[in-house]
Amino acid sequence: EVHKEQCQFQQQLKRVQEALEVRRKDPKSSDNAVAGTLMTMGLVYERLGRFDIALQTHEEALEMQKKIHGHDHVDVAKTYNNMGLVYEKLGEYKKALEYYQKSL
Template sequence: MGEYSKALEYYEKSIKIREISLPPTDLVLAGSYNNIGQVYRNMGEYSKALEYYEKSKKILAISLPPSHPLLATPYNNTGVVYENMGEYSKALEYYEKAREILELSLPPTHPSLATSYRNISGVYRMMGDYSKALKYYEKSLK
């Protein structure tokens, strides 16, 4: 509904309860931090979004094996923020990390890989590197 302030209010109440009742490496906390990051990203408050994505990433890195596909989520979301900020080389760095994790953990025809390739191609397009953009668009389509 676009009521970001109201969403944040409820997420903040939820996270306070979860921080008290759950261990600090619980995956539910990682998901909650990710959701708060999403709200801040939608509000255009990119530094706050990055802060929460980092919190999510730290928990996932501790709680999951390095090739678990969920670990790609905060890297991808961080890439989106940097892309929105016009920092394309940083966006590409995070999208590539997400891609590496997904390629290790998922079959080559998984839809999440297609999304990852599409994200990378979009950054290359914005950077004006159309041949690389086309390469990743074609991988996504395949």
């Protein structure tokens, strides 16, 4: 069952990577669409246990989201929360709390 779930996440990661590549190449694609795809990719990396890459991906999404929306937007809050979840899984509870608070 765990192996099946990991395979599904690997397939999902491949699809998200392909979508990101298409969005980055398409001049009609918005930065918001790219940021949303990055956020999804970060979630998939987190589910695969690849926490370092998940954090990097969320950070890239966060920087784009802050440029697009400013600091006070639901997408920014969601990304801060997602980063808090990753830090919690890494056992970095102080850092997790910091990101959870930023999400409020």
